[in-house]
Amino acid sequence: MKVTIDRLGHLGDGIAQGPLGAIFVPGMLPGEEVEGDLQGDQLADYRIVTPSVDRVKPPCPHAKTCGGCMMQHASEAFVADWKLGIVKGALAGQGLEAEFRPIITSPPKSRRRATIAARRTKNGALMGFHARASDMVVEVPNCQLLHPDLLATFPGLQALVKLGGSRTAEVSLTVTRSLSGADVMVVGGKPLDGQLQLELARVTETYGFARLTWNGDTVALRTAPMQRFGRALVSPPPGAFLQATVEGEQALLRTVALAIGPAKKIVDLFAGVGTFALPLAERAEVLAVEGEPAMTAALAKAANNTEGLKRVTVETRDLFRRPLEDDEFKGIDAVVIDPPRAGAEAQMAVLARSKVPVIASVSCNPISFARDAKMLIAGGYSLDWVQVVDQFRWSAHVELVGRFSRT
Structure with missing residues (x-):
């Protein structure tokens, strides 16, 4: 059976339209003509009849066998456009659109x-x-x-x-x-x-x-495993969340700093071990809120041991069960929020009715980001721009920052 790939699925599989519905072919690109044996909704023993102009030789010798990367056969320009499209599609699903800044991609051999x-x-x-x-x-x-x-x-x-x-x-x-x-x-x-x-x-x-x-x-x-966030040194507890690459972390930090501008009082929600809170405290007072006690302990210790920071207040709090309430945002110039993949629906509902001038929303899931964005916009915020950061090269994973401001 011969088919032409129409699009990519969310996991990078090529999707063609067959007589009975969608046909999935891994490792393909849109526009490629592929021939193989149809088994259910999968094409088996396939070969490429007409390759895409975006097809490249995978840079890794393990690409054909390892499942760690799925897009090494595509050009960097194609992958960048595809990832931007993933985020735009998620926003469109909520009836939203935004200005997009150029994507920032971490280099090869950078996963820490x-x-x-x-x-x-x-x-x-x-x-x-x-x-x-x-x-x-x-x-x-x-x-x-x-x-x-x-x-x-x-x-x-x-x-x-x-x-x-x-x-x-x-x-x-x-x-x-x-x-x-x-x-x-x-x-x-x-x-x-x-x-x-x-x-x-x-x-x-x-x-x-x-x-x-x-x-x-x-x-x-043997020695404390240290990470640097701005001028602060932190020893995270075992298994604590860290951004995948140093380059990606710096790109997210620069984008968050740009989004909140000259804010002097900041709340950092889902602060982790201080990825954003500690560098931002070099110029502003920060309330850092995180649900895991071991992470807040590491953050507080680093803040107390670092000279030159503004006041950093650390609170251990389950933001899913007990989000910060309206009155706790009084006098706050900006909020940084970086929730897990599921998003932060309860906290976003409070933020949507708050008077905080600027919100920098960091996300690793375009679907939950778009849902939360719709909630903020319904509450009177505007989505000014979106920055996509690709820390997970050759995968379907996407990181992004959205800037929201009170209209």
Whole structure:
């Protein structure tokens, strides 16, 4: 059967129109003519008859087997337009449109955090990313996505798997680049006993890991894993949220700073460990609100230990169950809000009826962003512009900032 790809789905699959409905073909681009065997709504054993002008050779040697990246076969210009289209489509679904600033894309080999899948084998350890739509683990020694410092941790990670992994169950290793060495969090390893803990500590020392967390317990701390936010240094708790790349984080921070302008009193909602709150405190008073006590403790400690900051007030509060109320925004010049993927419907409802002059809304989900944007606009705000930041190259993932102002 021969089909022509009409568009891409939200996960990057090519979609063609068949006699009985949509046909899905992975790894395709719009306009490409493809021939293969129809099996249900999938085209199998397919080959490209007419390639798109936007098709390029994948830069990574693991592209055909690894499921970590899905768009390496497309030109950078195509991927940029596609990601802008994802956000525009989400806004259009709510009847909205906006001015878009040029997309900012993180460079290759810049991811500072990754979750690696691994299994212990008879002769060592198998470690890498899952193949697309599969539990098969693909080794990625020449990954073009990860920062070289993360790739350099692989021998040490393999040593951990050999010690505490299983041949029957998968181990998950989250490794984060820090200023003082790799911060490693392992889930699914063997239960700890005295001997295993001693051996894990030796691996931590041998390979220079800053911290090792094993099934929720910190078993080795060679030095605090530090991250820099502006002039402040923070030691995040294990598993704390961080932006995927330093370049992406800086792009988001610059955009947020541009959005709120000369604000002197700022509320940072879902503040995490201070990604925005600490740099912004170099020029304004900040109330930073976050629901996780370990993260607010790290933020408060960093603020107290950093010279030259304006007043930083830190509050631990579940903003889903107990959002800040109208009177708590009195006298506030700007709000920065960076909720999880589900958005912050309850808090946005309060903001929509507040008098805050400017809101910088940061999001990793265009769908929830568009829903929350509609709520703010219904409350009297205007969406001035949107900035898309692509921290997750070659994926369908999108980060963005929207500037809202009181009309």
